[in-house]
Amino acid sequence: MEVTARAPGKIILAGEHAVVHGCAAVASSIDLYTSVSLRLRSEDEDTIKLLLNDIGLDFSWSIRRIKEVLSHLGSPFSLTPTPCSPETVTSLAALVEEQRFPESKIGLASGVYAFLWLYTSILGFKPATVVVSSELPLGAGLGSSAAYCVALSAALLALSASVDLDKSQKGWFTLKAEAELVNKWAFEGEKIIHGRPSGVDNSVSTFGNVIKFKSGVMTRIDSNMPLRMLITNTKVGRDTKALVANVSARKSRHPSVMCSVLNAIEAISDEWCTIIQSHAVDDLCLSANEEKLGEFMEMNQGLLFSIGVSHASIETILQTTMKYKLASKLTGAGGGGCVLTLLPTHVSGAVIDKLVEELESFGFQCFTAGIGGKGAQISFDHSS
Ligand SMILES: Nc1ncnc2c1ncn2[C@@H]1O[C@H](COP(=O)(O)OP(=O)(O)OP(=O)(O)O)[C@@H](O)[C@H]1O
Numbered sequence: 001m002e003v004t005a006r007a008p009g010k011i012i013l014a015g016e017h018a019v020v021h022g023c024a025a026v027a028s029s030i031d032l033y034t035s036v037s038l039r040l041r042s043e044d045e046d047t048i049k050l051l052l053n054d055i056g057l058d059f060s061w062s063i064r065r066i067k068e069v070l071s072h073l074g075s076p077f078s079l080t081p082t083p084c085s086p087e088t089v090t091s092l093a094a095l096v097e098e099q100r101f102p103e104s105k106i107g108l109a110s111g112v113y114a115f116l117w118l119y120t121s122i123l124g125f126k127p128a129t130v131v132v133s134s135e136l137p138l139g140a141g142l143g144s145s146a147a148y149c150v151a152l153s154a155a156l157l158a159l160s161a162s163v164d165l166d167k168s169q170k171g172w173f174t175l176k177a178e179a180e181l182v183n184k185w186a187f188e189g190e191k192i193i194h195g196r197p198s199g200v201d202n203s204v205s206t207f208g209n210v211i212k213f214k215s216g217v218m219t220r221i222d223s224n225m226p227l228r229m230l231i232t233n234t235k236v237g238r239d240t241k242a243l244v245a246n247v248s249a250r251k252s253r254h255p256s257v258m259c260s261v262l263n264a265i266e267a268i269s270d271e272w273c274t275i276i277q278s279h280a281v282d283d284l285c286l287s288a289n290e291e292k293l294g295e296f297m298e299m300n301q302g303l304l305f306s307i308g309v310s311h312a313s314i315e316t317i318l319q320t321t322m323k324y325k326l327a328s329k330l331t332g333a334g335g336g337g338c339v340l341t342l343l344p345t346h347v348s349g350a351v352i353d354k355l356v357e358e359l360e361s362f363g364f365q366c367f368t369a370g371i372g373g374k375g376a377q378i379s380f381d382h383s384s
């Protein structure tokens, strides 16, 4: 039996980092996906194989070895989403190191720990081959880690006894009753990769659409505005875990100033929700709303700069788009990664082409993506 699950990446329109500290954020899914194919193998094959196509790494563990390393923890198999303890992470790291993980890619190892935790917790010790591939740039602020954890959890749960799906369904179908469980498992995976995730990324990847997220609670936002964003990838690598930890450290050093900044970010998230839910009665009203969103993006970016998560490459993009009177902000954890530029409806294709040409002359990569589409989906392969 084979199943493929796919989960979308996301953009954060307002509120990244503040959301880790209990303030509101607004995020939207984008139509770029991470896919996970899972094929159960016959019991006598005795291996779990993981093929990570995007980073060109393959792993193969014998079930005997996995059991040996994890046996002192008891059976990891669990019906309810369970956090991975630091001792278990150490055991999982031993399993990954044995496979000679290249030193140059060591920053990616936590994704493999998350795989082993989710796999053994949800499916136990069944032999299988798992193939992961993504349309998202990895570690660039578009929620690649959440899309990976959501797609992985969805594929594993689809073939587990914990959920009862109609496996005769043809084509892609959206998760319904099982989505909440997928989201909770994905959050446990995100914790292994991020350290202290807020849960916004896995929630928007699981459920899609535009959402408001605050203190673990998600509210769907029905946007009545046509939102167009140019996404520019600085190609500067960064790591969400380290950036989130740096912000927390700054908050411990300067609690009162940081609380004011994070509250100001929350006020921007609230304004975003009000504006995109409102109905513009005419073009004049629409462009006034677009202007407000642009200003809020500039203010949000300024506040993100003040908490230490901007980067020289991001500043270059801001200065460039400012010449075109277009507002931008980083999205996701910052420190490099991707920048959003609001493209109001009046901006012509010729202007956008010129901007893209200028941004790409710095070595950045520009693209657009559909905003606010479906969340995680599953498809069973009936030929195998
Ligand atoms: N397709 C994939 N294959 C293997 N590992 C992946 C894949 N996608 C994500 N990962 C894991 O997620 C990590 C990147 O997560 P990180 O949170 O730093 O960035 P992001 O999720 O892209 O950005 P942000 O959290 O700011 O939205 C990688 O180092 C890797 O461990």
Ligand SMILES: C[C@@](O)(CCO)CC(=O)[O-]
Pocket: 012, 015, 016, 017, 018, 019, 020, 141, 143, 194, 196, 197, 198, 199, 200, 201, 240, 244, 331, 332, 333
């Ligand atoms: C930086 C952050 O706010 C968003 C990362 O996409 C982290 C999180 O919410 O988990």
Ligand SMILES: [Mg+2]
Pocket: 143, 144, 145, 146, 194, 201, 240
């Ligand atoms: Mg992430």
